[in-house]
Amino acid sequence: PARALGGRFEGRNRRVENGVPREWIRPCDVVAYDPARLFAYTVGDRFDATPATRWSYLITPTNEGCLVRQEFEHLPDGLSGLRLRAEELDDGESAYGRPFAEVIIAVRREEIRAGMTLTLERMRIVLAG
Numbered sequence: 763p764a765r766a767l768g769g770r771f772e773g774r775n776r777r778v779e780n781g782v783p784r785e786w787i788r789p790c791d792v793v794a795y796d797p798a799r800l801f802a803y804t805v806g807d808r809f810d811a812t813p814a815t816r817w818s819y820l821i822t823p824t825n826e827g828c829l830v831r832q833e834f835e836h837l838p839d840g841l842s843g844l845r846l847r848a849e850e851l852d853d854g855e856s857a858y859g860r861p862f863a864e865v866i867i868a869v870r871r872e873e874i875r876a877g878m879t880l881t882l883e884r885m886r887i888v889l890a891g
Contacts, residue, residue: 764803767795773805777873794818798828807840814840830885832878844870 764771769792776785789811794802799821804813818833836842848863 764790764792765795767792769795771803773803798823804837805840807842809841812840813837814842814845827889830882832882834874834878 771790771792773788773790774785775788776783778784786808788808789806790803791806791813792801792803793816794800800818801821802816802818805815805817806812807814814837816833816835816837820831820833822829822831836845844866848866
C-alpha cells in the first residue's frame with residue numbers, strides 16, 4: 763500500500779534519550795509517489811494522527827547514478843513532541859542565554875540532520891550492492 767499515492771504504512775522510530783531507548787509507531791500517508799523521482803509521506807501526530815511532519819525523497823539522475831535529497835518539515839496543524847516541548851518552555855531562558863525553545867529546536871535539527879545523513883548513507887550502501 764505504500765507504493766502508491768494515498769498509500770498508508772506504519773512509521774517505526776527508535777531513539778535514545780538520556781541513555782534510555784524509546785520506540786514508537788506513527789501512521790504515515792504517502793502524499794507524493796513518482797517512482798525514480800519523488801517519494802513523500804506525512805507522519806501523523808500522536809493524538810489524532812493529524813499530519814505533523816512531511817518527509818520527502820527527491821531523486822535526480824546523474825551520470826554516475828542518482829542524487830537523493832531528503833527533506834523534512836513540520837506541518838502547521840500537527841502536534842509533534844518537539845513542538846509541545848518548545849511551546850511549553852517558550853518563555854524560559856536556557857543556560858546558554860537563548861530561549862529554551864530555540865535550544866530544543868537547534869538540538870533536534872542537528873539530530874534530524876544526523877539521522878538523515880545516516881539514512882542516505884545506508885541507502886547508498888544498499889543500492890551500490
